[in-house]
Amino acid sequence: MTEYFFDQHYNNLHYGLETLNLKEFESCSFTNCNFSECNLIGVTFIDCQFNHCIFDNAKINHTAFRTVFFNDCQIKEVNFAMSDKLIFEIHFNNCALDFSKFYALKLKGISFNNSSLIAVDFMATDLTGAQFYNCDLYRSEFEKAIANKVDFRTSYNYTIDPSKTKLKKAQFALEGLKGLLYKHGIIVE
Incomplete structure (x- = not known):
């Protein structure tokens, strides 16, 4: 069963390998969080903001990004091609996306x-x-x-x-x- 989180603010968290699997976040913000060890499966982000977060080498298979903004994030070597393609909308400001797909x-x-x-x-x-x-x-x-x-x-x-x-x-x-x-x-x- 999918856990649902609405209008939450997450700060200075380091997420583990499967911490976020099968969770849905709507209107949430993540600040100074580290997702680099994550293997995100079946995660949905709707109207979310990521500020100063690290996603280097994160696996985002079947992850949904529906109107998501990344600000000042490091997102190197991430394969967005494996994301959920339904209502896929992302934007990047001051980010490092080197070697991503x-x-x-x-x-x-x-x-x-x-x-x-x-x-x-x-x-x-x-x-x-x-x-x-x-x-x-x-x-x-x-x-x-x-x-x-x-x-x-x-x-x-x-x-x-x-x-x-x-x-x-x-x-x-x-x-x-x-x-x-x-x-x-x-x-x-």
């Missing part, structure tokens, strides 16, 4: 603000209308992604192959052109 997810309208997205897997992901504001996208992979209407203007270090990524009406700054032309061996100075 969003493979084949529908992330329409997602926002990444002031975040490190080094070597993140966005392959086959639907990013339509996404916002990448001031993000480091070094070695992130966008092959077969739908990046129509995505705003990349303030982000940097990306290399995107326009022949392998849908980019209709995507926005780029002039400084970012070299990231679109790299495969042609064109030098932009």
Whole structure:
């Protein structure tokens, strides 16, 4: 049976391997909590906030994120592709998501603000209308992604192959052109 928690505030907690399994949290906030050892199975987060939390290497199989905000969190090497896809909506502000995976997810309208997205897997992901504001996208992979209407203007270090990524009406700054032309061996100075 699933335990339900509403409008709770959790601070400075270190969660163990199976501590949160089969629990549902709605309108809850987590501050300075460590989830890095968690193997989350069947957990649901609805309208929740995570502030200054650590999720490095957390396993989030069948975890539901329904309108969830991550602020100043460290979320390295997390496979979001294994999340529950029903009403999946997440947003990131000032987060480190290096080496995480969003493979084949529908992330329409997602926002990444002031975040490190080094070597993140966005392959086959639907990013339509996404916002990448001031993000480091070094070695992130966008092959077969739908990046129509995505705003990349303030982000940097990306290399995107326009022949392998849908980019209709995507926005780029002039400084970012070299990231679109790299495969042609064109030098932009």
